[in-house]
Amino acid sequence: MKIALTFLLTITSFVVLISISSCSVNRAKVDDSLKKYFDDNKVEGCFTMLSNSDGKVTVYNLKMDTTRYTPASTFKIVNSLIGLETGVISDEKMVIKWDGIKRWNDDWNKDLTMEQAFKVSSVPYYQEVARRIGRDTMQLWLDSLSYGNKNTGDKIDSFWLDNHLKISADEQLGLVKRLYFDQLPFQKRTQQIVRDVMLQEDNTSYSLSYKTGLGLDENKNSIGWMVGWIEENKHPYFFVTMVKSADAAIDIKAVRLNITKAILNQLGFFKGRM
Numbered sequence: 001m002k003i004a005l006t007f008l009l010t011i012t013s014f015v016v017l018i019s020i021s022s023c024s025v026n027r028a029k030v031d032d033s034l035k036k037y038f039d040d041n042k043v044e045g046c047f048t049m050l051s052n053s054d055g056k057v058t059v060y061n062l063k064m065d066t067t068r069y070t071p072a073s074t075f076k077i078v079n080s081l082i083g084l085e086t087g088v089i090s091d092e093k094m095v096i097k098w099d100g101i102k103r104w105n106d107d108w109n110k111d112l113t114m115e116q117a118f119k120v121s122s123v124p125y126y127q128e129v130a131r132r133i134g135r136d137t138m139q140l141w142l143d144s145l146s147y148g149n150k151n152t153g154d155k156i157d158s159f160w161l162d163n164h165l166k167i168s169a170d171e172q173l174g175l176v177k178r179l180y181f182d183q184l185p186f187q188k189r190t191q192q193i194v195r196d197v198m199l200q201e202d203n204t205s206y207s208l209s210y211k212t213g214l215g216l217d218e219n220k221n222s223i224g225w226m227v228g229w230i231e232e233n234k235h236p237y238f239f240v241t242m243v244k245s246a247d248a249a250i251d252i253k254a255v256r257l258n259i260t261k262a263i264l265n266q267l268g269f270f271k272g273r274m
Helices: 002-016 032-040 072-086 114-119 123-133 135-145 169-180 188-198 252-266
Strands: 028-030 044-051 057-060 199-202 207-216 222-232 235-245
Touching: 032 044, 032 057, 032 252, 044 169, 044 252, 072 114, 072 123, 072 135, 072 169, 072 188, 072 207, 072 222, 114 123, 114 188, 123 135, 169 188, 169 222, 169 235, 188 199, 188 207, 207 252, 222 252, 235 252
Parallel strands: 028 057
Antiparallel strands: 044 057, 044 235, 199 207, 207 222, 222 235
């Protein structure tokens, strides 16, 4: 089984190694009108969007868009995919029991299913998933996906949190686009489960799917992510918001959501007309 997995990943890596790495900023339209949303919230950051219907890419702050940062909890997308594909996670209802250690987030201090852990972004749940996946298998998949700098560091349960692993917003955009279209080197069932748990809002006008992330860079700046897609009239638009601030008093969780929704609103979304 392990030999077969290694063979599969070796072959697959040649197919996806280059194509997954970015979403072609060469054809991007830079939209500096989006700067005001970051300024109003007193943060630095970038926003990038790909319209699937015409392939147009809209970017604010191209430099930050192509700079790699810690993925923080956005890595739960890939951790989930690998966990499901390898059988470490049986399905979205699989429970990992609470270890009894009380942490700052009460939502983590209980037994959780994979679906629940994804929604509340439970670090302990996904640390256990990573430990069960193991270093060698994790590295094989990151190499196959060409995920950011592919660096798993020396700790299997924290490399996506401690700035060993890094990825750019442009690379994140390429990842979620391929996830949406079943173009990643995983079974369709695996990708469907992850798409399902990413769904956050669903109504007659639009559906909004994303994963958030919150971490610190090497200089202790707060890093916040929103990575996903919005779909209207069966047309998907893929987006990534990344924010950065040295001010610990700023509520990055609120800011990343406020900026994303304000930009999407400016671009004409939430009305079911796109």
